Amino acid sequence: MHRTHLMGAATLALTLVFGLTGCSADTADVESKPSDFAQRFQDMLLDAKAGDVIVIPAGTHNFQRSLSLNIDGVTLRGAGMDQSILSFKGQIAGAEGLLVTASDFTIEDLAIEDSVGDALKVNEGNNITIRNVRTEWTNGPDTKNGAYGIYPVQTTNVLMEGNVAIGASDAGIYVGQSKNVIVRNNRAEYNVAGIEIENTIDADVYDNVAINNTGGILVFNMPALSQEGHTTRIFNNNITENNTKNFGHKGTPVASVPAGSGIVINSNDNVEIFGNEIKDNRTANIIISSVYSTNYSEDNTVEGYDAYPESIYIHDNVFSGGGDRPDGLDLKALKVALYGLKGRFPDVLWDGFEDTGKYVDGKMPAKLRICLDNGDATMMNADGPGGYKNPVAKVEGVNCTLPRLAAVSIPGVE
């Protein structure tokens, strides 16, 4: 027994002599050899101080476990989104690649690839800048891919610009339950949702490209969350050919998005859509819907939650193509019934749910309407409330205007 005792001390002494914390004999061998940087990166994240810039060198850095940062005021800076790559291929543990729970955070010029769950999640924080970051699942669209590419949630003053998001099984670029958000100059492709704004107040989404997603740009409101969203401007975006088969997980809100959706407004209010080029989205260039047409029902009603999309203003967009090959048998049948075999859905498809409790003289008050003031573009009513039995091919009286929404302003951002 005495002998064992001394052996223990000897091992300890050796450890102390070498001053190592990473030399433990029982550390599992890492299959993909981590770079020197990869071995040190989590320690750097733990030791960071406000004002620090952590440089991620060029190269591919492999990780088996998720990384996390919870110190305010830190910048992570790579050498470019095709140069500095944090790869999570073969990740064993952690629900995301990088989890940030901190404010005054900037991440730029790097890539996060093949995380098992979300690539970059920022949970609660103010003044978040995500710039020139690529999140990608390199095998292409696959239900097994992680859910979100770039995923700030419950954040304020958020700037996402110059990013590229590819292959997310939910949304490529997502912001949820946040306030004061600018999403610009990003590219989202081959995600289920290209760009998604959910339960967020005051978002500007402009100069983005959403292409080859299932749905291009989504503005959603879900029940039972910390805040209801409203007031989003979607303008000057290119939203083209978002016709990729839906590879989302059944049960997720985006899994009900039909392939071929350009813009989808779901149960959100005060949305202004203008100056976009929206083309060749085969179900419809714009869909306006309520969660009532998905899985929301009287069994899960949340008191105070407004499930109706209201005050939606669509103007000055350039539409072309689209609506010609809707996704799913029901929509195909509906299209044929209303517009014939060779016809197409109009540019705007509405599921028909509106809050009859707000009617004045039998119709929605002017300020709560859907207004389509966009040349010869027209809108269909699918008659969701009536069980889709009496759809209306062209809703009359929608050529109206609403007050323009104010631009979002983030301190220090031009």
Next chain:
Amino acid sequence: MIKRLLLFCATLGLISCSSKTDIAPVFHANENPDTLSAWGLLHIDRGQIELSDRVLPYDLNTPLFSDYAHKLRTVWMPDGTTANYQARETFDFPVGTIISKTFYYPKGTDGRVLKSPDTTQARLKSGFNLDDVRLVETRLLVHRETGWAALPYVWNADQSEATLKRAGDLQILTLDAGETTKDFAYVVPNSNQCAGCHATNATTKEIHPIGPRARHLNRTFNYADGEAGQLTKWKAVGYLQDVPKTAPKSATWKDISASLDERARAYLDINCAHCHNPVGPADTSGLNLEPNASAVALGRCKLPIAAGQGTGNRLFDIVPGKPEDSILTYRLASTDPAAMMPELGRSLAHTEGVALIEAWIAEMDGDCS
């Protein structure tokens, strides 16, 4: 060489070199020692783990599942200090408090670890032999002036010392469950991930212990000097003041004399509610699994939010009467890091815990038409 080592040990006051009598816990107010022994909480004497002076072991009614690891939990406070009782929240502990949790497994053959009921109390009572266990890690929560610090220490191969690994660790273990064996990745959390559970308020981000709450501690413990109620004992040794005559009590999840609802809610409380509470990191989902939650917030017919792969192609968090259609059970049973819940702290599914939650949902009336 031996002489030099002994001198070395004496200089550093290492536990593995000393006997029980000259060891007392040390509260390090600022620095984070590289070795667990520097804290002086427990030491190894003649092949047994001994707790140092006034280091009190405790147990919880229903524990967090951690890949079938057994847990030795201890609390220590500096002389003359005491915690204030709180009915619902974690006790208000004095600065200087050190809480430890040692994760270990009974050893099987060929280096495997055994799946077996946690018998930590009996081991302490009879002499905690190291021969038949494998110590994996000891996590400390240290209450400093600046708040609680979370420090993970990983035991070395010869079980003589544990070393601070703030960036965590990953060890491949093989669980021997009798008829089956399974390799799994035992994950030691990094310091931030400690906060992932222990910062139960995602806005303040302050970390604190989760177990030492009245309802979890309100049970008996078989101490060296006999069985006693833990709250009574804590009071008797001066670790707790203002203890009321009756305190809330969570069910023990395996105690079939308690109702299914009490057991399931106790299980969800300790395993989930540190994130799934109205101000926790998982408030982004709107799902609240605290003991007082109900209806949609508790998951009944609730639409998932940002669940990704976690839905398992199911539509609602809980479908009454139908565990096989409920996202809650899917995520509890999953071992896919992108889908499983909790997100941290396990690589294996807790078969028995999943069965409890399935039974609880199966008993519910109604549907989500």
